Amino acid sequence: MQLSLFCDYRGYANSKYESLFLALEESHASVAKKKGPGRIGYGDLAYLKAYVYKHAEEIKSIPELLRNLQRNPVICEMIGFQYDSLPDSSRFYTFLSKTKNSEIQAIHHAAVQSLIGGGVVSLDVLIVDSKPVMANTKHNNPKNPSRSLDKEDKIPRNPKATLGYYSYLKQPFGTGKQFSFFWGFRTHVLVSEEGVPLVEITKPNNIADEQIAHSLLRKLKRVYGQKKGRVFIADSAYDHRQFYDFIKDEIKGQACIPINPRNQQAAKLLGEKGCPICPGGLEMKYSCITKSEGRTRKKFRCPIIAGTRPEKAELPGQCPCNHQRFCTGSRYGCTAYIDVTDDARAQVPRQSAWYKETYTKRTGVERYFSRLGSREVEQTTHFNYRAIRNQMSIAHLTLALTAVAAAFILEQPDKIRCYKSFADAA
Structure with missing residues (x-):
């Protein structure tokens, strides 16, 4: 079916998805490796484009994605699929569960490297936080009478999911707090001051935030290089003495973390x-x-x-x-x-005007998660641990590609965070 014979592409010349896919192709080309002969079919890049489209359109499931593509033949051709020969849904699940997470992260890092090289993103201020990812299990249903809240249990079909703290609600009349827990994972991310994700990882939610932050900072140093004087901003969950020493001695940076009363x-x-x-x-x-x-x-x-x-x-x-x-x-x-310890934790100038002004930038990661949250983040539909990690990596990649498309392809660097409207005025 030759759609290009009777479809007018002029309306799509500066479209949102053409820009996103072009940004993805450029980042993918910089890290792609040649593969040996194998079965003929759609390439990995086509499936990755489809998942980027799925996250950008906030589509919740693969069957719904396929129905959406059937209604949008032009998008099909942009992705690289034939309108009358869409892949079976099992191919999408296989791609997500078999693809190495490092390959998706490499594309993500290539996109961010282009933003850094173009002067759009700086690495002077780093902000870290995490967001819950609920596992696909009946034990996350609060109305389930047989719901397990034993952290030693292993959830069927979700062996990597762990029990962790989700949120609390203040009770009226000073009667305390009501805590809620969930089975699943947490996605951790280091965000730049401009609101662009730099490095990310998804782990079971029983691993301490500051322990994951060690890994993220080491990855940042390995991928983007070392630089003295970076400011690291985090909330009180990261208030651990060893973490301050790590930032000071290995990262050569300055911590901006409030004291945890506990x-x-x-x-x-x-x-x-x-x-x-x-x-x-x-x-x-x-x-x-x-x-x-x-x-x-x-x-x-x-x-x-x-x-x-x-x-x-x-x-x-x-x-x-x-x-x-x-x-x-x-x-x-x-x-x-x-x-009377005089260590890196005690030397943070929490009473200074610099600290108070700098710490206000932490809201940047909260705004980032609000943009990420609508993309099937808090409730995964997958069971395979690699598939869940890849799902989250593609979600972070989509926002990084938005910044690349806005800054370089559409030449609107002021819209690198406008994931819904960055192409409206193009």
Whole structure:
């Protein structure tokens, strides 16, 4: 069927999908490898174009994609399919489950490299965050009476899916919070200040965010090179001492991360000598400086046990609150610590105007996820772990291609984030 004989392509000359597909072809050509002889059929690039179209059009399933392509013969020809001979749906599933994730990521990195080379994207400010990806399982249905919430379980057909925290709702009248959990994965991404995804990875959601961030930063360094002075912005979920040291020593950058209250000591009530007050109301005795796991702390002990003779003479002989550490066992008495660590975490200038202004840029990754969220992200329809990773990589790739198409093909660099309207005025 020769559509080109009677279809007017002038209306599509500067179209959204022609620009996206051209951006994809250029990025794919820079990393494509020659393959040996095999079965004749549609190439991988055609299936990848179809998936980019699927994500851009927010199509939820492969059968719906095929129905959409049947109604749009011009798009079929742009992708590389024959209108009267579309592939079977199984071919799409096979492509997603058999293609190496590294091949899709290489195309993504090539697209970003072109943006960096063209001065559209800079690597001076890096923002990281993650987004939940729900597994395709009945155990994510809150109305399911047999829903499993045991993190040790293995979900049938989703063995890689793990149980993790999803969100919480504040309850009225100060009754606390209601937490919700889900089975699935999390997609993690490093975004530039301009809102372009640089590197990404999808992992089971029981892996700590800061552990994944280590991998993302190493990948960023390997793909785009090292540069001193980069600013790394993240929320308090990444507040771990070892992570600050990693950013400072290996990335040679500056962290911009708020303190997580769960990783912070509660404020201690101090006495006249500057020592903590024990549960019995007595000012404790300074003992020594302790160092462990990169932390430096002042240690204080029960004054009745650790005090000097003159000090003990002015104190009661028995613990005022009959604390078990005083009355039982070795009678070592209560201990308290004050953290005085001077490390990379303590050196972040959180009270400065620079920090407050810089941290406001973290909302860029939230806006990025709002653009990504409508693309079948929070609910996957696949079971194979590689297929899920490829689904997410193509979703991130689609937004990177949007930036390439807007900046270079349509010459509208101010619309690199307008994934729905970047071609409207072209």
